[in-house]
Amino acid sequence: MSRNSIEGKVVLIAGGAKNLGGLLAREFAQSGAKAVAIHYNSDATKAAAEETVAAIKAAGAEAVAFQADLTSAAAMEKLFTDAVAAVGRPDIAINTVGMVVKKPMAEVTEEVFDQSCAVNVKSAFFFLKEAGKHLNDNGKVCTIVTSLLGAYTPFYAAYEGLKAPVEHFTRAASKELGERGISVTAIGPGPMDTPFFYPAEEKEAVAYHKTAAALSPFSKTGLTDIEDIAPWITFMVSDGWWMTGQTILVNGGYTTK
Template sequence: MTNDSRFDGKVALITGGTSGMGLAAARRLLEEGARVLVTGRDQGRLDAAAKELDGAAPDAGERVLTVRADAASLTDLDALMDAVRDRHGRLDVLFANAGVGAFGPTADVTEAEFDRTVDVNFKGVYFTIQKALPLLAADASIVINASWTLHRGLPTASLYSATKAAVQSLVRTLAAELGPRGIRINAVSPGYIDTPMFRAAIPADEVEGTRAQVASGRIGTSEEVAGAVAFLASADAAYVNGQDLIVDGGLVGAVA
């Protein structure tokens, strides 16, 4: 269930919003009245996302702007913020969602894989926030997409988990730094969510075993994560700051 007025008149930016949790969050915020900017690296996927989001609400097409941008490129981020400024002049919500998966034995990680993963998952988040600061309204909310792997060790996820730990540290620090401006920052840490990244990382014959680890007995949906993002970004969470909301169906809590 959505509250179709929580974001009336608000401007939201979702990075990496062409599929999965980012796309679901864009749809949710549109349904609740926001004007939304969505980024992605691939123009074809951006066009497909814009077409899909057009049906989120009667006037959704008029409230969506897609911008091709690589979160790891500072040049692209500068152009993105120029687009936000030109279109709306401010930001009320930032969902720093762009990220890449990196799974494999630590012994096999290459320097190129390390650099790309850190560039997108940490550097990209850091500089997206930095460059958005001049545009953020006095009561703006930032949400970062982190990971359940912050809270429970996952073999083959040393690189990925380290980047997610870095952004969670950023949440705590920036909550203290930006609090005097009235800006809140929190994270969501999704568990196993049915997204293209999940399907690419988990072989079909391992899905049942993965599901069995979750206390709720199922894999989560992108829409469920989007609901958590919308809550944290809204005035309903006005006194929630510097926190990490685990959205995992009990995956972490069920561990003995």
């Protein structure tokens, strides 16, 4: 079994029921993964999780789904230990979990800030912690952040500001886990054509985002499509393993650092 292929590997995806996570889960199974464990957050996503599990099994891989609110260290530890018990120690761990907040700073309440911090910062930190504890040697870890990390813009302080720590977590984890051959990266998509994007944006903002990337005219939506991001993640957790400790903005020329 090559360290650089998907074939024969065990994969864990937080937020793996639908959208980008669901696409990755299906594609890993089709690429010969031994098993794919997916996480989903709420009952509203249960049906999508069951569909994804069925698709994984149809592709010939083992599949299991776990429901959890991952904003506590205990819940994150349980996700990893349950996944290990069900399908074995993961070789690949991907965290797609996130919460978009678009508000002027003056309108961000303490409750909203704390919730965003729990989802975007705390869960990301403890995902990396548990990945480091439970991944096989020569494993791969990737966290989804945002291309707003390269933007100079108002209204996203409680989102991009609370994704920014993941860059530092990624660098630290890559140094700490490198002696075991584990690579750690983060991918920052541009605004993606998913149900998470539209409720956070006004009509005018949606129109702007659909034209903001250099390659927008060549996208089917003008936005970043999940099919544009999946190959990058797949590469980073397979042949691209030598890239570690990096946050890469993948957005068709929407923002850059």
